[in-house]
Amino acid sequence: MMDKILLAGFGGQGVMFVGKILTYAGMLAGREVCWIPSYGPEMRGGTANCSVVISDEEIHSPVIEYADCGIVLNQQSYEKFLPRIKPGGTLVANSSIVDTAQKRDDINVVAVPAGELANGLGNASLANMVCLGALLAALTTVDMAGVEKAVDAVVGKKKPELYEINLAAVRKGAGK
Numbered sequence: 001m002m003d004k005i006l007l008a009g010f011g012g013q014g015v016m017f018v019g020k021i022l023t024y025a026g027m028l029a030g031r032e033v034c035w036i037p038s039y040g041p042e043m044r045g046g047t048a049n050c051s052v053v054i055s056d057e058e059i060h061s062p063v064i065e066y067a068d069c070g071i072v073l074n075q076q077s078y079e080k081f082l083p084r085i086k087p088g089g090t091l092v093a094n095s096s097i098v099d100t101a102q103k104r105d106d107i108n109v110v111a112v113p114a115g116e117l118a119n120g121l122g123n124a125s126l127a128n129m130v131c132l133g134a135l136l137a138a139l140t141t142v143d144m145a146g147v148e149k150a151v152d153a154v155v156g157k158k159k160p161e162l163y164e165i166n167l168a169a170v171r172k173g174a175g176k
Helices: 015-028 075-082 112-118 124-138 145-156 162-175
Strands: 004-011 034-038 049-053 067-072 087-096 106-111
Touching: 004 015, 004 075, 015 034, 015 049, 015 124, 015 145, 049 075, 067 075, 067 124, 075 087, 087 124, 106 124, 112 124, 112 162, 124 145, 124 162, 145 162
Parallel strands: 004 067, 067 087, 087 106
Antiparallel strands: 004 049, 034 049
């Protein structure tokens, strides 16, 4: 099993954080992982994206030309990465700020009002974690239990006050 995942948005939306959570979840499950960040030239508000590969076998190339699935948190990322999802793949879009009218018939576009759901939890910056929860159904190598362990490893010890709210956002995106 292998998941090739693209994550994209503006700097500050938590794209890299979601990538790290997925990578940790794969690592903690004993899988091979690769995380490659890419930042725009701007200090804040520029583009940010990363690719994550999680596999049961050795990863021969960390470069993702076409992903199995992904998350896009803004319109620019949606337009750029929509063509980079494999036929049969899944793209989760933050429909609070992304217009998903432009679609492809050969992929599953999951429009999640992540901004509104995050606001309902009391923290608008959790839209990334809501989208992560929605993405879990498309993954073969990582599940909710793995993400919970990863959030504990990355957030739990450093910022315990953010641990539960991050898990609540993931669960909300997963429909739980």
